[in-house]
Amino acid sequence: MALKKDFVKFDKVDKSYDGKVLVVKDLQLDIEEGEFVTMLGPSGSGKTTCLMMLAGFETPTNGEIYLDGKAISSIPPHKRGIGMVFQNYALFPHMTVYENLAFPLRVRKIPKDEADKKIDKALSMVSLQGFASRMPGQLSGGQQQRVAVARSLVFDPQLVLMDEPLGALDKNLRESMQYEIKHIHENIGVTVVYVTHDQSEALTMSNRIAVFNDGKVQQLSSPDELYEKPVNSFVAEFIGENNTFVGEVSDISGGKCKVKIANTDILANPISVKGKGEKTKISLRPERALINPSDQMDNIHSGKIEEVIYHGDHTRVRINLLGNNQFILKVPNSSANLDIKLGKDIKIGWNSEDARALDPS
Amino acid sequence: MSSETKQILTTDGIPLEVSLKKAERKNKIKAFLLVAPLLFFLIITYVFPIGDMLFRSVDDKMVTQMLPKTFKAMENWDGQELPDEEVFAAFHEDFIKLVEDKREGKLSTQLNYTKNGFKSIIKKLRRKSKSFEEGNYKEQIMSVHKRWADVEYWRAIKRRAPEFTSQKYLKGMDMYVNEEGKIVSVEEDRRIHRVLWLRTLEIAFFVTVFCFLMAYPIAHLLATLPMKYSNLLMICVLLPFWTSLLVRTASWMILLQQQGIVNDFFVGIGLVADDNRPEMMYNKTGSYVAMTQILLPFMVLPLYSVMKTISPSLMRAGKSLGGTPFVAFWKVYFPLTIPGIGAGCLLVFILAIGYYITPALVGGASGTLISNQIAFHMKSTLDWSFASAMGLMLLSGVLVIYWLYNKLVGIDNIKLG
Numbered sequence: 001m002a003l004k005k006d007f008v009k010f011d012k013v014d015k016s017y018d019g020k021v022l023v024v025k026d027l028q029l030d031i032e033e034g035e036f037v038t039m040l041g042p043s044g045s046g047k048t049t050c051l052m053m054l055a056g057f058e059t060p061t062n063g064e065i066y067l068d069g070k071a072i073s074s075i076p077p078h079k080r081g082i083g084m085v086f087q088n089y090a091l092f093p094h095m096t097v098y099e100n101l102a103f104p105l106r107v108r109k110i111p112k113d114e115a116d117k118k119i120d121k122a123l124s125m126v127s128l129q130g131f132a133s134r135m136p137g138q139l140s141g142g143q144q145q146r147v148a149v150a151r152s153l154v155f156d157p158q159l160v161l162m163d164e165p166l167g168a169l170d171k172n173l174r175e176s177m178q179y180e181i182k183h184i185h186e187n188i189g190v191t192v193v194y195v196t197h198d199q200s201e202a203l204t205m206s207n208r209i210a211v212f213n214d215g216k217v218q219q220l221s222s223p224d225e226l227y228e229k230p231v232n233s234f235v236a237e238f239i240g241e242n243n244t245f246v247g248e249v250s251d252i253s254g255g256k257c258k259v260k261i262a263n264t265d266i267l268a269n270p271i272s273v274k275g276k277g278e279k280t281k282i283s284l285r286p287e288r289a290l291i292n293p294s295d296q297m298d299n300i301h302s303g304k305i306e307e308v309i310y311h312g313d314h315t316r317v318r319i320n321l322l323g324n325n326q327f328i329l330k331v332p333n334s335s336a337n338l339d340i341k342l343g344k345d346i347k348i349g350w351n352s353e354d355a356r357a358l359d360p361s
Numbered sequence: 362m363s364s365e366t367k368q369i370l371t372t373d374g375i376p377l378e379v380s381l382k383k384a385e386r387k388n389k390i391k392a393f394l395l396v397a398p399l400l401f402f403l404i405i406t407y408v409f410p411i412g413d414m415l416f417r418s419v420d421d422k423m424v425t426q427m428l429p430k431t432f433k434a435m436e437n438w439d440g441q442e443l444p445d446e447e448v449f450a451a452f453h454e455d456f457i458k459l460v461e462d463k464r465e466g467k468l469s470t471q472l473n474y475t476k477n478g479f480k481s482i483i484k485k486l487r488r489k490s491k492s493f494e495e496g497n498y499k500e501q502i503m504s505v506h507k508r509w510a511d512v513e514y515w516r517a518i519k520r521r522a523p524e525f526t527s528q529k530y531l532k533g534m535d536m537y538v539n540e541e542g543k544i545v546s547v548e549e550d551r552r553i554h555r556v557l558w559l560r561t562l563e564i565a566f567f568v569t570v571f572c573f574l575m576a577y578p579i580a581h582l583l584a585t586l587p588m589k590y591s592n593l594l595m596i597c598v599l600l601p602f603w604t605s606l607l608v609r610t611a612s613w614m615i616l617l618q619q620q621g622i623v624n625d626f627f628v629g630i631g632l633v634a635d636d637n638r639p640e641m642m643y644n645k646t647g648s649y650v651a652m653t654q655i656l657l658p659f660m661v662l663p664l665y666s667v668m669k670t671i672s673p674s675l676m677r678a679g680k681s682l683g684g685t686p687f688v689a690f691w692k693v694y695f696p697l698t699i700p701g702i703g704a705g706c707l708l709v710f711i712l713a714i715g716y717y718i719t720p721a722l723v724g725g726a727s728g729t730l731i732s733n734q735i736a737f738h739m740k741s742t743l744d745w746s747f748a749s750a751m752g753l754m755l756l757s758g759v760l761v762i763y764w765l766y767n768k769l770v771g772i773d774n775i776k777l778g
Binding site for chain 2: 083092094108152
């Protein structure tokens, strides 16, 4: 049984609430069966709207959404068979955990003994056996969250939507829940569409991430590709930490380009620049720049240390480099690097292919 | 070990509890002084009048005090045959004293409540008693009127001996103590109070139901509409609150009377014939319509405050899990609004059960409630003890409802906002 490439398909979807502003613009998105796709973006970028359209609580202003090959715009939410985990869990406060889980099974008229088996299975999946008779109010935030996940999975939906489900949890719990949800997904192979504004959450859990901004998908790719190879400067700046240089292309040849910054030329990897004279923003991940560089590196410059912040396993060093005094370096804390002192001049080097020349915006 | 934990001392060596009390005392006094005016106000305007009402409704000392010697002499009387000379002599002595104080009229009124026919024979006794001779009062009194020789009348006097009576309460239920001392109902065509009690319950019940049916969708709209619309709607709901009760009732009179706007409209669209206009006022319909409108906000507000707290994502969750909109509403939304429903219904029912002005103005004969009867006895018959008794019966009815509600739903589940 081959997995469908376009299990969920957004086809030229537009959405506007007031007829004046498009919240989602010409969205084109395919999600593969069994995939864990995260919609990541700042608030107001349209990601939650997309999820609500998929769940059926909002209708697309234009375009169509397909689920397993069927157009679903005219199907009401309760007939779509999509599981959903809400931001504030949305557990029914007047029902026990058991009744909460039994709700989707009862409305589907599943016999009681079969339903009980499914509920047991779902509760053990989130390791909450023995909590069936508790009320949601008697559970901690993390437990409520797990009940919500179990409830969204108990009726064996093909697709589960999660709308910032971990937003209300504290940091440690959030991290452990990320792994837990990831493992559940791996074990049962359900397709998950996950919405978050937390990039580390997205990077940890997803097969693919769709970065939203301004109603559009800026980039849809795997976490490593998103981090290592951002296609535009929004993605580069939104995901992870980033050093930027703004300059003008002075030469472009052989898969490399020269960019003029503060009277110095640096070599970069031309991603979205085509010719001489174009303005560009160069993006370089902090861990790709090294102090005490080896001679093979084709960019070696020197700068002055402006700030040193101790972070335990590494030290963050802020350097004034080529007129950019926000240049960050992450230096592993090993005995070789102990001579980093404030005000000292040091040499920094990187490979030109790690410096991506992107659009100037 | 345990004694050590019991006696924790502060650094100055004072026991911790003593020190804590000392520190808190000032605040406690302040708090008490703040609520003291309200407390006194409540005692004077609420506890005291209700206590007085309770007392008045059972108080029957008047006759007891007017005929002290008679009742003392009657203690040994079995009530079968006519009492003996001793009782008659004591009665004569009491009576002469009353005549001197010019209070025999009050006695006749009081005894007449117990049994008809006392008024005339007491008048006659007063006239004749002036020429009574010493001794053998039994013969002399009996010769005044043949009723004085009737054992029924002497039993009626004896029934007034106790200082307290439940007679007013029985009267409120259309019952009385008959000659044999048994509690029986009055004849069917004279039962007015039972009808009124039942009607009061009926009207209060249906007004509550109507209020609920109308308020639920309004409250839901209020809770879910965007702010700018819901504010406007809220003003519409609250507008009646800012209008005088009398004005509102009067406007219903203008609307509902036979030549009123509603009837004109019905005639205008041909729903009813001009010479056959329905009566919508001065009957139960009038009470239903006006009371429902006036009590509606008391249902809307508790419902609204509860619905406001229900997250819209709960309904969404219900639908996304496969419930039809109705199932999601019935299994998820509705159960969560029960505290509001309880509060609203309790409030409306209790207010309706004691409603006075509106039914008095638009209720007519068939739309008046027990409260109108109470007012009637306060103002017209001046039988305050009976009015008190009925007032207390109403109050205890409300308390019973409150108790029932607490048993069924739980008072702490109530939410007034």
